[in-house]
């Protein structure tokens with residue numbers, strides 16, 4: 001029933017189409033049981049995530065989280081390790097205008113994050129989310145959790161972490177949020193003090209995905225005190241980024257957090273946590289910019305995941321409405337059902353156009369802050385509406401634990417909150433619009 005016609009859109013290269021087909025074939029096999037449903041106790045979720053990261057690594061998909069040249073920079077001359085048998089060369093047949101699909105690291109232009117192929121990331125996330133929400137989560141976190149190393153790590157740090165992330169042998173995490181600093185992320189308080197050849201970290205991080213199973217955490221902390229603006233808000237200055245191993249002295253998991261769509265999540269504690277100076281990522285004070293650059297690469301892929309969940313909901317709704325007898329016909333024969341299906345399909349299509357437009361613009365090097373925010377907002381919000389309609393079409397069955405639409409209903413919710421809540425995306429879009437209008441005055 002599912003169509004993949006969107007892959008014929010001009011945003012994609014033949015390499016992207018081949019990648020989409022390969023990931024889809026792999027996911028069909030890996031989730032032959034229908035996917036999506038996992039035991040939800042903490043130990044089972046942790047074990048499932050570890051296994052998924054390993055499997056995604058073996059299949060070659062996590063290599064897309066770690067662009068080739070970032071690894072090569074760390075690997076010196078041993079380029080064979082990074083070559084990745086499972087990796088499709090998405091640059092093949094790539095756009096002839098302003099750079100290629102980026103798999104070869106040749107994306108160009110002021111806005112490009114060298115080497116990241118945002119279209120590939122979004123395609124993989126859409127495909128995995130369609131099949132299994134936890135697989136999408138496991139894939140996404142390898143990229144988000146190691147992105148700051150790719151963007152700003154020293155060659156030694158890249159060499160230490162990235163090949164293992166790409167191979168699915170090390171689990172990554174991104175630790176920015178704190179109890180009093182979520183949307184207002186510049187307000188973080190966790191501190192890092194230079195002491196000889198070490199930094200000493202003190203404070204907390206919360207809502208940290210992979211918290212409890214990660215091998216390392218990219219942590220953002222204050223290296224100088226917060227500066228206040230006249231209105232009382234905190235400036236983005238004085239924040240730096242570090243990589244902290246899960247066995248670093250003074251590091252611990254303060255609390256595990258259980259959420260509606262279970263995945264490993266925790267509050268982290270840093271109690272005189274000592275790490276080598278060389279674990280700093282980028283220059284001291286550049287941490288806020290680095291966090292935003294990392295999110296900027298991966299935010300479009302959140303939209304990709306939302307599309308996968310929404311498309312699955314539409315397909316389940318189509319199947320159900322064609323087979324459910326009602327009033328002497330089927331549910332599909334009723335015009336109100338048809339209206340619901342039409343709304344779902346149209347909104348998914350619109351969100352998909354915005355998502356892959358943003359990814360394509362990003363890959364060719366444009367500055368696309370507004371387009372990325374639009375894609376993240378419209379894909380996650382419309383996916384929530386599509387999934388809700390699917391639950392309605394299923395009637396009572398739609399709210400039964402273990403039904404596909406029931407877990408999609410839970411899977412989608414957090415995407416409207418993390419990596420910038422919808423309200424934050426609206427502010428970004430409005431800021432960009434108003435800045436442009438002011439300049440034009």
Ligand SMILES: Cc1cc2nc3c(=O)[nH]c(=O)nc-3n(C[C@H](O)[C@H](O)[C@H](O)COP(=O)(O)OP(=O)(O)OC[C@H]3O[C@@H](n4cnc5c(N)ncnc54)[C@H](O)[C@@H]3O)c2cc1C
Nearest residue numbers: 174175176177182183184207208209414417418419421423
């Ligand atoms: C499942 C999950 C996984 C996560 N994983 C990670 C992770 O791996 N690493 C990490 O660092 N963080 C992670 N987070 C944290 C996430 O980024 C924050 O939850 C998010 O930034 C919102 O912060 P908050 O929860 O503190 O909510 P708050 O900042 O308190 O915001 C609450 C609400 O206020 C509204 N709001 C925000 N700004 C405005 C505004 N200007 N005007 C009006 N309303 C506004 C929004 O609706 C928002 O949802 C995760 C969160 C969840 C739920």
